[in-house]
Amino acid sequence: xxxxxxxxxxxxxxxxxxxxxxxxxxxxxxxxxxxxxxxxxxxxxxxxxxxxxxxxxxxxxxxxxxxxxxxxxxxxxxxxxxxxxxxxxxxxxxxxxxxxxxxxxxxxxxxxxxxxxxxxxxxxxxxxxxxxxxxxxxxxxxxxxxxxxx
Amino acid sequence: xxxxxxxxxxxxxxxxxxxxxxxxxxxxxxxxxxxxxxxxxxxxxxxxxxxxxxxxxxxxxxxxxxxxxxxxxxxxxxxxxxxxxxxxxxxxxxxxxxxxxxxxxxxxxxxxxxxxxxxxxxxxxxxxxxxxxxxxxxxxxxxxxxxxxx
Amino acid sequence: xxxxxxxxxxxxxxxxxxxxxxxxxxxxxxxxxxxxxxxxxxxxxxxxxxxxxxxxxxxxxxxxxxxxxxxxxxxxxxxxxxxxxxxxxxxxxxxxxxxxxxxxxxxxxxxxxxxxxxxxxxxxxxxxxxxxxxxxxxxxxxxxxxxxxx
Amino acid sequence: xxxxxxxxxxxxxxxxxxxxxxxxxxxxxxxxxxxxxxxxxxxxxxxxxxxxxxxxxxxxxxxxxxxxxxxxxxxxxxxxxxxxxxxxxxxxxxxxxxxxxxxxxxxxxxxxxxxxxxxxxxxxxxxxxxxxxxxxxxxxxxxxxxxxxx
Numbered sequence: 001x002x003x004x005x006x007x008x009x010x011x012x013x014x015x016x017x018x019x020x021x022x023x024x025x026x027x028x029x030x031x032x033x034x035x036x037x038x039x040x041x042x043x044x045x046x047x048x049x050x051x052x053x054x055x056x057x058x059x060x061x062x063x064x065x066x067x068x069x070x071x072x073x074x075x076x077x078x079x080x081x082x083x084x085x086x087x088x089x090x091x092x093x094x095x096x097x098x099x100x101x102x103x104x105x106x107x108x109x110x111x112x113x114x115x116x117x118x119x120x121x122x123x124x125x126x127x128x129x130x131x132x133x134x135x136x137x138x139x140x141x142x143x144x145x146x147x148x149x150x
Numbered sequence: 151x152x153x154x155x156x157x158x159x160x161x162x163x164x165x166x167x168x169x170x171x172x173x174x175x176x177x178x179x180x181x182x183x184x185x186x187x188x189x190x191x192x193x194x195x196x197x198x199x200x201x202x203x204x205x206x207x208x209x210x211x212x213x214x215x216x217x218x219x220x221x222x223x224x225x226x227x228x229x230x231x232x233x234x235x236x237x238x239x240x241x242x243x244x245x246x247x248x249x250x251x252x253x254x255x256x257x258x259x260x261x262x263x264x265x266x267x268x269x270x271x272x273x274x275x276x277x278x279x280x281x282x283x284x285x286x287x288x289x290x291x292x293x294x295x296x297x298x299x300x
Numbered sequence: 301x302x303x304x305x306x307x308x309x310x311x312x313x314x315x316x317x318x319x320x321x322x323x324x325x326x327x328x329x330x331x332x333x334x335x336x337x338x339x340x341x342x343x344x345x346x347x348x349x350x351x352x353x354x355x356x357x358x359x360x361x362x363x364x365x366x367x368x369x370x371x372x373x374x375x376x377x378x379x380x381x382x383x384x385x386x387x388x389x390x391x392x393x394x395x396x397x398x399x400x401x402x403x404x405x406x407x408x409x410x411x412x413x414x415x416x417x418x419x420x421x422x423x424x425x426x427x428x429x430x431x432x433x434x435x436x437x438x439x440x441x442x443x444x445x446x447x448x449x450x
Numbered sequence: 451x452x453x454x455x456x457x458x459x460x461x462x463x464x465x466x467x468x469x470x471x472x473x474x475x476x477x478x479x480x481x482x483x484x485x486x487x488x489x490x491x492x493x494x495x496x497x498x499x500x501x502x503x504x505x506x507x508x509x510x511x512x513x514x515x516x517x518x519x520x521x522x523x524x525x526x527x528x529x530x531x532x533x534x535x536x537x538x539x540x541x542x543x544x545x546x547x548x549x550x551x552x553x554x555x556x557x558x559x560x561x562x563x564x565x566x567x568x569x570x571x572x573x574x575x576x577x578x579x580x581x582x583x584x585x586x587x588x589x590x591x592x593x594x595x596x597x598x599x600x
Contacts, residue, residue: 056235
């Protein structure tokens with residue numbers, strides 16, 4: 001999908017995203033890491049290890065959703081002010097193919113930024129032997145909370 | 151919410167659900183366990199431990215979604231034939247309050263069973279000092295796959 | 301489903317809902333009318349006439365969604381202040397059975413009211429010969445806009 | 451957004467879509483017409499007339515959703531066999547901006563075709579003075595029903 005082009009509100013937006021991500025214990029628990037931060041765009045990867053599997057041996061939809069949610073949330077956060085925080089209001093995700101392969105990559109992006117609400121999309125791909133496959137696509141509504149800070 | 155009343159198709163439905171759940175490595179990875187299985191109804195709990203937290207110290211929405219998804223999926227599975235498996239087609243979840251407290255409980259239930267598609271709802275509650283609070287509510291579409299077995 | 305119990309913020313909440321509904325030309329265009337207003341609960345009916353049909357002779361999903369959305373929106377509006385207005389942020393709906401029969405009834409209710417966002421549910425039933433059937437179930441996020449007034 | 455490229459299964463796919471659309475009384479009732487049919491892609495327009503308004507004078511979200519749903523459904527139908535029909539399993543839509551202007555255009559497209567389920571996206575734009583604005587974006591799950599024929 002083509003990406004919109006956004007201007008960040010302050011130069012330290014990427015550092016803020018990295019710091020907040022580092023505070024998410026759960027992202028560490030599943031082995032996730034951020035691999036791309038641009039204004040309104042954040043990618044998060046997770047290795048397709050055994051601990052993350054569901055009963056058929058694919059990565060659990062809860063993991064797919066978690067990285068999609070976080071990628072979208074940080075894409076939104078990257079466009080707000082330095083002191084602003086983000087909460088997920090709601091998300092919807094369609095699972096399109098089994099999440100197999102070596103790792104999953106969630107690509108979150110802002111569709112429509114707003115003063116208090118930002119609507120995002122996140123596509124999740126599995127990587128196997130250098131080939132990527134779309135395994136899920138989601139839409140999320142994020143709310144800015146000035147007091148949350150990250 | 152009031153619950154519909156459903157008839158299972160075979161007597162071993164609860165054991166099948168428990169066996170499939172035991173095969174979900176990811177459920178063990180987050181410390182989740184099944185606490186209730188009835189026809190069309192499954193509850194899953196997870197302790198609100200540090201590894202599952204997001205950046206504000208609450209349980210990550212990906213965990214909330216994972217147990218909601220699994221509770222709903224197993225609620226659906228409980229109404230299918232012995233040899234049938236289940237896949238999540240899509241899910242939508244609204245986050246209503248911070249997921250704090252000692253543990254989370256996802257209560258999945260079937261709203262409309264069908265030959266190939268079953269629509270479910272799952273409410274997620276946090277428990278703190280014996281009091282429960284609704285923290286999320288979701289809707290899921292599950293697909294029956296005869297060849298998957300669980 | 302069981303209903304939560306809510307207190308309206310001012311006595312004229314039902315009149316405000318009726319007045320706003322009367323301003324929705326589209327509700328008149330499809331023949332919809334409000335049949336129940338209580339704090340946090342609104343029902344809207346529409347006759348299953350030929351103009352509202354899709355290609356298989358059932359009521360179009362767009363109509364089902366429209367009355368579900370409006371019922372949920374007015375359920376939310378009934379709990380806000382006299383000068384507040386409501387916008388739908390997003391909605392999700394599952395179609396469970398063909399929308400046949402003599403009329404459709406959407407029952408909207410508030411699940412979680414909030415200062416700026418209110419999460420609602422709406423079930424839509426078809427009526428045929430005095431019997432009702434659940435044809436759709438949806439979840440909606442509504443935003444309060446103080447300047448919109450209705 | 452960039453579009454996937456799909457092969458139709460028979461040459462008369464566009465005529466089939468037009469014939470089915472002509473059977474949707476509700477599409478005529480709101481003044482909608484198809485303006486583009488390609489494999490996996492269908493556009494539907496509706497004039498922003500007074501009968502379609504909600505209480506603030508914008509096009510009702512139910513109309514926006516109806517054309518998004520139909521555009522996505524016909525995008526899916528265009529990729530199935532001559533004798534196949536389509537039903538909407540569920541849809542989710544985010545409303546991004548007021549639906550004002552002279553007309554609305556829903557652009558439906560297939561994201562992931564499947565044997566029984568097809569996942570689609572639909573963006574809805576308003577047109578005012580030759581300029582288009584994104585007013586809503588949605589995701590839909592469509593089910594193929596071989597016996598429905600359109």
